[in-house]
Amino acid sequence: MKKGTSVLAAVALCVLAGGAGAQSYPAKPVKIMVGFAAGGPTDVIARIVAQDMTLSLGQSFVVENRPGANAIIATEAVARSAPDGYTLLFSSLSLLVNAILMEGRVHYDPFKDFAPVSNAAVLPMVVVTSPETRIASMQDLIVLAKAKPGELSYATSGNGGSTHLAGAMLENFTGTKMINVPFKGNGPALAEVMAGRVTFMFYPIVGIADQVSAKKLKVLAVGTPRPHADFPAVPTLEQSGLPGFEETAPWVGMLAPAGTPAATVNRLGEEMRKSLAKAETKERFRALGAVTVADTPAEFAAFLKKDYERWARVIQASGVKAE
Known part of the structure; x- marks a missing residue:
């Protein structure tokens, strides 16, 4: 009886610990990596969202620009990062297209190495x-x-x-x-x-x-x-x-490394959607020529799969080559 009680207590503690971990996130500053130079659409949209999430979650969300190789450098860095929610990626169509055009030459898989958070916007x-x-x-x-x-x-x-x-x-x-x-x-x-x-x-x-x-x-x-x-x-x-x-239309969205706890991904997605729902945010996006999307992690994952398949067909049919 005592043994059974101990097991139940241990299980309960694990559940509570998991819930507490989700509630306490973030406990330190969060880095959002962007694979393009400052001032471009991906960077500006990332900074708008980061500013709102800093206020809503009480920790700094800091955008770090790491341009180069059509965003491959930043993408691979996030793919190798700890899946703890403290290193995130703000990416674009390049996430998928690089993997198609340079299959075997990029060190990431857009589906196996990332957990989609939310598609922020598209740029018609x-x-x-x-x-x-x-x-x-x-x-x-x-x-x-x-x-x-x-x-x-x-x-x-x-x-x-x-x-x-x-x-x-x-x-x-x-x-x-x-x-x-x-x-x-x-x-x-x-x-x-x-x-x-x-x-x-x-x-x-x-x-x-x-x-x-x-x-x-x-x-x-x-x-x-x-x-x-x-x-x-x-x-x-x-x-x-x-x-x-x-x-x-090119998209701009947030992804976390694969293996990031679902509770963390969901919380990031929830806070991001709150930011994107603000009239002020939508107006700032409109000035950029961007249209707000604000989908869920599951919806973003489904979109990425569809987008990958579309561009793979186009690239194969047209013979598009990487520079």
């Missing part, structure tokens, strides 16, 4: 061209591409990036052949489109309203489920006959 893109072109719609663009295979070009921020993958997906979906012209970043790529030296590009929706107003750019379609407030007269990609393209 628009299709833009120079006003000097005679292309007035996506239908015009596709008809012209089919009539002149291998002649039309699209600018990208680099091989394997979101703008390149969206262009490759357009080729696959429409059965067209166009030329990818990679640049070192979105800025130089957009300049060549405005100059008319490259036909078009997929570009993040933020920051182009002024160029459109000045008639330096023409928007052919927006990659959002509904017409965008900045361009209410412009059709969506789905309305242009390209269903599913709104799902190509």
